[in-house]
Amino acid sequence: MLGRSLREPDFETKSWLRRRMSCPPPVLKLISASPFIHYTKCRGQSLGDLDGIPIAVKDNFSTSGIETTCASNMLKGYIPPYNATVVQKLLDQGALLMGKTNLDEFAMGSGSTDGVFGPVKNPWSYSKQYREKRKQNPHSENEDSDWLITGGSSGGSAAAVSAFTCYAALGSDTGGSTRNPAAHCGLVGFKPSYGLVSRHGLIPLVNSMDVPGILTRCVDDAAIVLGALAGPDPRDSTTVHEPINKPFMLPSLADVSKLCIGIPKEYLVPELSSEVQSLWSKAADLFESEGAKVIEVSLPHTSYSIVCYHVLCTSEVASNMARFDGLQYGHRCDIDVSTEAMYAATRREGFNDVVRGRILSGNFFLLKENYENYFVKAQKVRRLIANDFVNAFNSGVDVLLTPTTLSEAVPYLEFIKEDNRTRSAQDDIFTQAVNMAGLPAVSIPVALSNQGLPIGLQFIGRAFCDQQLLTVAKWFEKQVQFPVIQLQELMDDCSAVLENEKLASVSLKQ
Amino acid sequence: MAAPMLRWGCRGRRWAFARVDGGSCHRRGAPTGSTSNQIRGESSVAQQPLHTAQKTRKGEHKWAAVVGLEIHAQISSNSKLFSGSQVRFSAPPNSLVSFFDASLPGTLPVLNRRCVEAAVMTGLALNCHINKKSLFDRKHYFYADLPAGYQITQQRLPIAVNGSLIYGVCAGKKQSQVIPKTVRIKQIQLEQDSGKSLHDNLRSQTLIDLNRAGVGLLEVVLEPDMSCGEEAATAVRELQLILQALGTSQANMAEGQLRVDANISVHHPGEPLGVRTEVKNLNSIRFLAKAIDYEIQRQINELENGGEILNETRSFHHKLGCTMSMRDKEGKQDYRFMPEPNLPPLVLYDATSLPAGADPQQVINIDQIRETLPELPSVTREKLVQQYGMLLEHSFTLLVFEELWKREGKTPGQIVSEKQLELMQDQGALEQLCHSVMEAHPQVVMDVKNRNPRAINKLIGLVRKATQSRADPVMIKEILEKKLSL
Numbered sequence: 001m002l003g004r005s006l007r008e009p010d011f012e013t014k015s016w017l018r019r020r021m022s023c024p025p026p027v028l029k030l031i032s033a034s035p036f037i038h039y040t041k042c043r044g045q046s047l048g049d050l051d052g053i054p055i056a057v058k059d060n061f062s063t064s065g066i067e068t069t070c071a072s073n074m075l076k077g078y079i080p081p082y083n084a085t086v087v088q089k090l091l092d093q094g095a096l097l098m099g100k101t102n103l104d105e106f107a108m109g110s111g112s113t114d115g116v117f118g119p120v121k122n123p124w125s126y127s128k129q130y131r132e133k134r135k136q137n138p139h140s141e142n143e144d145s146d147w148l149i150t151g152g153s154s155g156g157s158a159a160a161v162s163a164f165t166c167y168a169a170l171g172s173d174t175g176g177s178t179r180n181p182a183a184h185c186g187l188v189g190f191k192p193s194y195g196l197v198s199r200h201g202l203i204p205l206v207n208s209m210d211v212p213g214i215l216t217r218c219v220d221d222a223a224i225v226l227g228a229l230a231g232p233d234p235r236d237s238t239t240v241h242e243p244i245n246k247p248f249m250l251p252s253l254a255d256v257s258k259l260c261i262g263i264p265k266e267y268l269v270p271e272l273s274s275e276v277q278s279l280w281s282k283a284a285d286l287f288e289s290e291g292a293k294v295i296e297v298s299l300p301h302t303s304y305s306i307v308c309y310h311v312l313c314t315s316e317v318a319s320n321m322a323r324f325d326g327l328q329y330g331h332r333c334d335i336d337v338s339t340e341a342m343y344a345a346t347r348r349e350g351f352n353d354v355v356r357g358r359i360l361s362g363n364f365f366l367l368k369e370n371y372e373n374y375f376v377k378a379q380k381v382r383r384l385i386a387n388d389f390v391n392a393f394n395s396g397v398d399v400l401l402t403p404t405t406l407s408e409a410v411p412y413l414e415f416i417k418e419d420n421r422t423r424s425a426q427d428d429i430f431t432q433a434v435n436m437a438g439l440p441a442v443s444i445p446v447a448l449s450n451q452g453l454p455i456g457l458q459f460i461g462r463a464f465c466d467q468q469l470l471t472v473a474k475w476f477e478k479q480v481q482f483p484v485i486q487l488q489e490l491m492d493d494c495s496a497v498l499e500n501e502k503l504a505s506v507s508l509k510q
Numbered sequence: 511m512a513a514p515m516l517r518w519g520c521r522g523r524r525w526a527f528a529r530v531d532g533g534s535c536h537r538r539g540a541p542t543g544s545t546s547n548q549i550r551g552e553s554s555v556a557q558q559p560l561h562t563a564q565k566t567r568k569g570e571h572k573w574a575a576v577v578g579l580e581i582h583a584q585i586s587s588n589s590k591l592f593s594g595s596q597v598r599f600s601a602p603p604n605s606l607v608s609f610f611d612a613s614l615p616g617t618l619p620v621l622n623r624r625c626v627e628a629a630v631m632t633g634l635a636l637n638c639h640i641n642k643k644s645l646f647d648r649k650h651y652f653y654a655d656l657p658a659g660y661q662i663t664q665q666r667l668p669i670a671v672n673g674s675l676i677y678g679v680c681a682g683k684k685q686s687q688v689i690p691k692t693v694r695i696k697q698i699q700l701e702q703d704s705g706k707s708l709h710d711n712l713r714s715q716t717l718i719d720l721n722r723a724g725v726g727l728l729e730v731v732l733e734p735d736m737s738c739g740e741e742a743a744t745a746v747r748e749l750q751l752i753l754q755a756l757g758t759s760q761a762n763m764a765e766g767q768l769r770v771d772a773n774i775s776v777h778h779p780g781e782p783l784g785v786r787t788e789v790k791n792l793n794s795i796r797f798l799a800k801a802i803d804y805e806i807q808r809q810i811n812e813l814e815n816g817g818e819i820l821n822e823t824r825s826f827h828h829k830l831g832c833t834m835s836m837r838d839k840e841g842k843q844d845y846r847f848m849p850e851p852n853l854p855p856l857v858l859y860d861a862t863s864l865p866a867g868a869d870p871q872q873v874i875n876i877d878q879i880r881e882t883l884p885e886l887p888s889v890t891r892e893k894l895v896q897q898y899g900m901l902l903e904h905s906f907t908l909l910v911f912e913e914l915w916k917r918e919g920k921t922p923g924q925i926v927s928e929k930q931l932e933l934m935q936d937q938g939a940l941e942q943l944c945h946s947v948m949e950a951h952p953q954v955v956m957d958v959k960n961r962n963p964r965a966i967n968k969l970i971g972l973v974r975k976a977t978q979s980r981a982d983p984v985m986i987k988e989i990l991e992k993k994l995s996l
Contacts, residue, residue, distance in 0.1 A: 061616075062614075062615070062616045068615075070615075075615070078615075080614065080615075080616070081609065081614070082609055082614075084616060199618065200616065200617070200618050201616040201617075202616055203615040203616045204615075204616070206851075207851035207852050208851040234620065235618060235620060236618050236852075237618065237619065237620055237621065237852060237853055237854060238618075238851075238852060238854065315848060316848075316851065318846070319648055319650060319659075319660060319846075319848055321659075322650055322652070322658065322659025322660055323613040323615065323657060323658045323659050324615075325652065325659065327654060327657070327718070328612050328613060328614070328657055329612075329614065339654055339716070340652070343652055363846060366650075366846035366847075366848055367844055367846060368844050368846075371846075371847070375848070
């Protein structure tokens with residue numbers, strides 16, 4: 001089952017899959033369980049690197065013949081006639097699409113709480129590690145009401161991988177939407193360089209920052225998936241034409257003595273939890289003790305990043321959402337008094353508050369009288385932020401090391417005390433500058449917090465040095481040996497199938 | 511302006527125009543070809559293009575009109591500007607619509623090479639500077655025939671700028687002189703066409719056909735260097751010929767391949783330019799001239815009566831022969847222009863900047879395009895005049911019919927001799943003709959001798975008719991005068 005091409009799945013695999021499909025989902029929302037789990041009827045030949053491997057895809061990727069909603073009323077019932085390039089590439093390699101995963105509506109959010117299908121629950125809420133720690137602390141009667149968020153916006157994909165329903169999942173990353181839930185769910189969350197992977201079929205949030213993201217349980221798996229996805233696409237004019245070396249195999253780094261790790265000092269913010277800060281520090285020490293050069297660097301425009309991101313993001317959102325008018329596809333209201341009345345009602349009914357708020361903000365920034373002061377200014381600041389990274393890398397740094405999130409995952413009830421915009425501004429702090437600069441970055445799970453919840457750290461690489469970045473990440477992963485999630489149900493049901501607790505380290509590689 | 515239009519709204523007064531530039535506009539408002547009696551016989555002294563109101567108690571007011579044009583030409587290409595769906599006229603509705611054209615979420619634009627080449631060719635033919643780097647933008651507005659809610663255009667940095675278009679306006683007493691005029695070209699930009707809306711009032715619905723959505727357009731912006739309907743019409747005709755010669759657009763107005771919007775304002779010479787209006791919905795060259803002249807007059811009337819001109823969009827109603835305001839709500843549209851993030855800057859090369867080893871499929875070389883430009887109409891006309899001794903005004907006519915002759919495979923020389931278009935240069939034959947005309951019309955000859963100034967014109971006209979308009983009227987006059995011993 002693990003890594004071998006499936007001929008005719010054996011009894012154990014079939015029953016495992018059946019159980020996964022029929023199990024009521026307390027931990028995730030598979031939006032549409034793929035009705036055609038087709039088994040590869042191969043005659044000893046594998047279709048590709050991902051032959052027979054179950055994967056999940058975030059519901060903002062177009063899937064031919066399969067409903068694609070972006071967790072919005074606006075696209076409920078919308079069935080695309082084509083596959084996103086990345087989806088097609090996975091299918092061409094023989095991957096099995098398990099289903100489409102839940103997200104924040106149109107990928108706007110950092111909790112995966114604001115979609116029309118409801119919030120996503122973090123599988124770690126039900127882990128042995130978390131529950132045991134909670135027994136030690138006083139808590140409310142109703143255990144289930146304190147479940148934790150996955151982070152966002154690719155929360156469904158993260159939960160799917162974290163709960164072993166698939167080996168890899170596609171997310172998207174515009175300001176951290178793959179890395180954030182990866183950190184909260186104890187996963188590898190990889191954001192490729194902008195232009196490396198095609199966006200054709202990814203329903204856009206911010207065209208100039210979006211990338212497809214990869215969520216897996218280990219770095220090697222992420223590299224294999226990247227190998228299947230990377231490369232120029234004539235349908236996406238923003239992909240670069242450089243050919244990618246395949247297969248995308250990562251060397252095992254013997255030693256890090258030639259490596260230079262940069263620690264951006266501006267990322268040490270007061271809001272950073274002491275636990276995360278401590279792990280960040282320990283990670284730096286680890287590199288240093290193994291012979292790497294670890295230096296402090298400065299990214300001076302970091303403090304302007306959030307505001308700059310907000311202006312550019314909302315502006316592009318206002319533009320990208322203009323196509324949703326109910327005419328060609330998607331939701332259309334009942335009003336037919338006039339075209340304009342129809343547009344207004346359709347868009348009011350179709351979009352949630354978060355989306356509508358961003359559209360209004362964005363249109364404000366794009367008004368003729370505001371364009372220079374907001375949009376153009378933000379573009380200039382964006383250039384400065386990108387230059388900060390260039391300068392840091394030019395000073396001899398190979399890879400930057402930063403936190404991914406301010407803290408571990410918080411309970412849903414606490415998360416919703418603040419609105420989406422506030423949360424996004426807080427939670428994207430370490431991740432969104434990377435999108436503005438178009439760089440590759442990856443979140444690696446490091447250790448469990450005092451509450452038994454995952455904490456991740458982020459590595460940021462030079463543009464198009466994705467392979468080098470993942471190589472360093474793989475070395476680090478091996479050093480920290482992040483524990484496997486112990487899900488009670490899973491252990492009880494599948495003890496016959498699973499051999500030992502080292503599931504996470506068994507990769508897709510042969 | 512036909513006479514009834516002049517009287518409209520002017521309380522019994524009659525407005526009249528002075529002749530413009532040796533008469534280039536004296537036929538304004540008379541597309542039927544007949545000159546009204548009140549115009550004939552006026553002096554043609556004005557050096558500036560002027561429209562004069564008849565003397566009023568306030569004193570004489572002179573008006574100058576400025577006309578600028580925005581011309582949209584559909585690019586002649588197999589597929590659309592940013593998608594692979596076909597470009598075809600009169601296909602079944604919504605049969606030529608790709609996922610991108612229908613604005614399905616997740617689809618992205620991919621630039622059509624042929625459209626870029628067409629823009630470069632047109633820019634070179636119009637003496638433009640070709641921008642080696644140009645950018646694409648989104649222009650946002652909501653309309654049913656614009657599926658994405660925005661049009662992709664080139665607002666910040668278009669592909670070609672600062673060109674010129676030379677056109678010839680027929681002038682002189684018998685329209686026999688051709689005066690070259692130049693209109694500056696502000697820019698040429700690539701942009702998407704919209705779909706079509708068909709209003710079904712019976713069922714209170716609008717039907718949308720997206721076949722045209724996404725077809726490549728060249729927007730050619732002409733600076734307000736024109737002063738009346740005829741100049742604008744002539745400029746547009748010349749542009750049509752150029753586009754057709756290049757093959758970059760079929761430029762057929764009836765099929766919607768060429769659409770023109772006019773920007774019109776009036777002012778007193780020496781004073782700043784007036785408020786301009788935009789006139790749309792001009793479906794033919796004829797209507798274009800009519801609409802512009804009407805609008806000029808309307809604005810003059812309005813201002814003379816103490817009114818003001820609103821900066822608005824007006825539509826030309828050809829049955830009524832007038833323009834009407836199109837606005838149904840107050841306030842101007844803010845298009846919220848934004849750079850198109852899915853299209854990197856368009857970079858063009860020339861012989862010096864072409865990178866070594868560049869894939870010819872992936873790059874466009876401006877110099878190479880320049881070398882392969884076909885012969886332009888102005889050059890062809892010059893050749894016809896020089897080589898075949900044709901009258902210049904005939905060369906214009908010939909070129910218009912060139913499309914017809916092309917198919918028959920005839921050369922211009924063959925056509926000239928077939929149609930007997932050569933200039934009659936045989937002095938002897940001409941004298942013979944004059945003699946016979948004089949013999950045939952003794953009364954007219956008597957009138958000439960009696961110093962009736964108009965009589966000689968009649969004789970000239972008769973001789974000209976006999977030569978099938980192939981003789982130079984000046985020469986005819988000389989011969990006649992000699993014969994009549996004047």
